[in-house]
Amino acid sequence: MKLLVLTWLSIFSSGLLAINSTNNSITIPESLKDVTNIQVNSMNMISSGLPSDKEFRAFKKLGVSHIIDLIPGNRSEEIALLDELDLNYLNIQVEWQNPTINNFLEYVTAMNLNLENDNVTLTHCKLNWRGAVFTYLYKITQLNVNENKARAEMESIWKPNPIWSNFIEEVKLHYSL
Numbered sequence: 427m428k429l430l431v432l433t434w435l436s437i438f439s440s441g442l443l444a445i446n447s448t449n450n451s452i453t454i455p456e457s458l459k460d461v462t463n464i465q466v467n468s469m470n471m472i473s474s475g476l477p478s479d480k481e482f483r484a485f486k487k488l489g490v491s492h493i494i495d496l497i498p499g500n501r502s503e504e505i506a507l508l509d510e511l512d513l514n515y516l517n518i519q520v521e522w523q524n525p526t527i528n529n530f531l532e533y534v535t536a537m538n539l540n541l542e543n544d545n546v547t548l549t550h551c552k553l554n555w556r557g558a559v560f561t562y563l564y565k566i567t568q569l570n571v572n573e574n575k576a577r578a579e580m581e582s583i584w585k586p587n588p589i590w591s592n593f594i595e596e597v598k599l600h601y602s603l
Contacts, residue, residue, distance in 0.1 A: 457484040463554035473557035558583035
């Protein structure tokens, strides 16, 4: 926990991120302003659309150490870049038309391990629609975050279509929520 606090304190004190005391929001640095639908979900969880090479480098400078990519298909270019940057990488291939409980359970396992070790994790997909749903579900099933608050954060990025709404209900049923 000390490492995480020190990492985020150094990020805040360096001016890379700033907390707005009026509404308790976190200001994203200029180097990440163009990342699609970026959202700071907690002090050690960020979600976004697909970052560029330059933006991945900026995330590393912010202290992000783990990347969870929810995009299916050949991810060899991203793997090579993140290997070069020495960032831990996991690809969970979430099919747009068929997200599964197993996809989410794999995500939970990875996030639990990352958070247990006080790592800062970026979850991304193409537009942060998959990411917004997965972080919402993680927050309500694992972190006991208020569902209305977590849902409002998700819906500020994307309002799930029927396939994804059904997936949300399936995950909530799995966790008896």
